Amino acid sequence: MGKTIIISNRLPLQINITEKDIEVTPSVGGLATGLKSFHKEGDSIWIGWTGMPEEEIPDDLKGKVLEEAKKQNCLPVDLTSEEIEGFYYGFSNRTIWPLFHYFMEYSEFEPEDWESYKRVNQKYAEAVLENLNDDDEVWVHDYQLLLLPKMIRDKKPNVTIGFFNHIPFPSSEVFRTLPWREEILEGMLGADLIGFHTYDYERHFLRSVKLILRKDSTFNEIHLGNRIVRVDSFPMGIDYQKFSDASLNQQNQPSSENSNFQKKLDYHKNSTSDAKLIISIDRLDYTKGIANRIRAYGYFLEKYPEYKEKVRLVMLAVPSRTNVPQYQLLKKEVDELVGRINGRFATVNWTPIWYFFRSMPFENLIDLYSSSDVALITPTRDGMNLVAKEYIATRTDQTGVLILSEMAGAAHELNEALIINPNNFEQIVDAIKTALEMPKEEQIRRNKMLQKRLKRYTVEKWAKDFMNSLREAKNRISKIKAE
Numbered sequence: 001m002g003k004t005i006i007i008s009n010r011l012p013l014q015i016n017i018t019e020k021d022i023e024v025t026p027s028v029g030g031l032a033t034g035l036k037s038f039h040k041e042g043d044s045i046w047i048g049w050t051g052m053p054e055e056e057i058p059d060d061l062k063g064k065v066l067e068e069a070k071k072q073n074c075l076p077v078d079l080t081s082e083e084i085e086g087f088y089y090g091f092s093n094r095t096i097w098p099l100f101h102y103f104m105e106y107s108e109f110e111p112e113d114w115e116s117y118k119r120v121n122q123k124y125a126e127a128v129l130e131n132l133n134d135d136d137e138v139w140v141h142d143y144q145l146l147l148l149p150k151m152i153r154d155k156k157p158n159v160t161i162g163f164f165n166h167i168p169f170p171s172s173e174v175f176r177t178l179p180w181r182e183e184i185l186e187g188m189l190g191a192d193l194i195g196f197h198t199y200d201y202e203r204h205f206l207r208s209v210k211l212i213l214r215k216d217s218t219f220n221e222i223h224l225g226n227r228i229v230r231v232d233s234f235p236m237g238i239d240y241q242k243f244s245d246a247s248l249n250q251q252n253q254p255s256s257e258n259s260n261f262q263k264k265l266d267y268h269k270n271s272t273s274d275a276k277l278i279i280s281i282d283r284l285d286y287t288k289g290i291a292n293r294i295r296a297y298g299y300f301l302e303k304y305p306e307y308k309e310k311v312r313l314v315m316l317a318v319p320s321r322t323n324v325p326q327y328q329l330l331k332k333e334v335d336e337l338v339g340r341i342n343g344r345f346a347t348v349n350w351t352p353i354w355y356f357f358r359s360m361p362f363e364n365l366i367d368l369y370s371s372s373d374v375a376l377i378t379p380t381r382d383g384m385n386l387v388a389k390e391y392i393a394t395r396t397d398q399t400g401v402l403i404l405s406e407m408a409g410a411a412h413e414l415n416e417a418l419i420i421n422p423n424n425f426e427q428i429v430d431a432i433k434t435a436l437e438m439p440k441e442e443q444i445r446r447n448k449m450l451q452k453r454l455k456r457y458t459v460e461k462w463a464k465d466f467m468n469s470l471r472e473a474k475n476r477i478s479k480i481k482a483e
């Protein structure tokens with residue numbers, strides 16, 4: 001067997017150009033963090049974009065970028081500003097992302113963006129083909145590269161290709177509104193195995209294939225001439241040990257960070273008041289239900305005024321896709337909502353919401369997870385949601401309450417959390433109260449079960465399961481062909 005080629009829009013590293021040199025840092029985000037351990041362990045190369053427009057990398061540093069990436073077995077695909085606009089901000093994030101998260105009214109169907117999406121998928125395909133041997137395995141990731149499996153298959157009919165979609169696959173009634181629906185499905189069907197986080201997404205996909213391409217499936221297999229495509233669900237886990245170990249280490253060491261964020265958190269931890277901490281952590285994205293979460297918190301303070309000065313919401317929002325108008329509008333809305341609630345309820349000694357619009361170093365994130373009492377995670381749609389899992393993993397004393405939206409893929413596995421409908425304000429408000437008043441024994445009982453499950457199905461296991469299933473699918477096809 002040859003090597004594995006992983007392909008995702010972004011590499012797991014970020015390149016920044018400093019005065020006359022380059023700086024390489026790990027990139028944050030669910031996919032990168034999740035797959036890194038798989039990549040490190042095996043014989044694999046990772047192909048993707050560095051996150052920087054090609055024009056902004058000075059010519060004399062291009063070789064250095066390549067060299068640094070190669071040290072981590074990564075191969076950069078260069079994207080121009082124009083390609084980033086049409087392929088990434090355009091078709092990926094103004095068409096597919098909103099549509100697949102049921103924000104149909106946000107979806108734009110621009111033929112120019114579609115053309116750019118096709119061209120850039122082709123560019124990734126060429127990068128793969130240049131490095132591909134017949135016995136290699138290819139693992140394509142996510143919604144930016146839906147056309148890639150077919151593009152590779154057309155040139156290398158026998159190669160093993162897996163595809164994993166990290167975001168929801170919508171109901172066929174939503175998906176069919178896409179003008180380029182056939183091409184997208186055919187692109188994905190170039191793979192031997194197509195994976196989703198949940199069984200629901202898998203069903204939606206199979207239904208779309210039937211409705212749009214008129215192809216039936218038997219159990220979870222689609223027969224296409226002399227090929228079989230298997231479709232299955234693989235709920236992505238986290239590096240459980242990394243989070244729980246980091247949390248234990250944190251408790252043994254005073255924080256060395258002196259940021260505004262850490263000062264505030266230390267102030268909270270050292271304060272003699274018995275105020276409880278609710279945390280909210282996500283990329284600033286309209287699918288995460290952040291605005292409604294703040295409104296619900298405001299409504300909670302109104303409905304249960306006895307909680308004034310007794311509770312605090314710490315909100316971390318990582319800047320994301322800041323070029324897309326909807327994200328700019330959301331930023332404005334969140335700023336205003338936070339201002340309104342703080343203005344309305346704050347006292348001399350107390351600010352109801354601490355809001356940070358930035359990415360946080362890992363240690364701060366761990367500190368926040370482990371020093372909070374409640375995690376409030378309310379997306380209106382979310383493929384999986386790793387923050388929910390990370391929160392549980394850091395609760396080494398097994399206290400803490402997770403409030404989780406039923407619209408997150410993670411809700412299927414985390415049933416001991418307080419599961420809410422993110423559009424039901426009353427329910428969120430009641431869940432906040434229940435969480436704040438939940439006896440320790442009950443918190444422990446719930447978290448014990450959650451931890452047991454998350455410890456067993458880690459990200460490593462997820463990647464292995466996917467790859468084993470891919471090999472099995474391929475072997476079955478070879479056997480059928482031989483018969």
Ligand code: ADQ
Pocket residue numbers: 028029030031033034166167236281282283316317318358359360361365382383384385386387388390
């Ligand atoms: P995301 O939408 O990015 O991922 P999520 O799964 O929650 O969402 O992952 C976010 C990651 O970013 C987590 O690992 C978290 O620790 C980190 N993070 C969040 N806020 C941070 C902050 N302020 N500073 C630093 N790090 C921060 C997409 C899909 C999800 C799916 C994943 C993986 O949208 O549904 O779970 O891919 O498949």
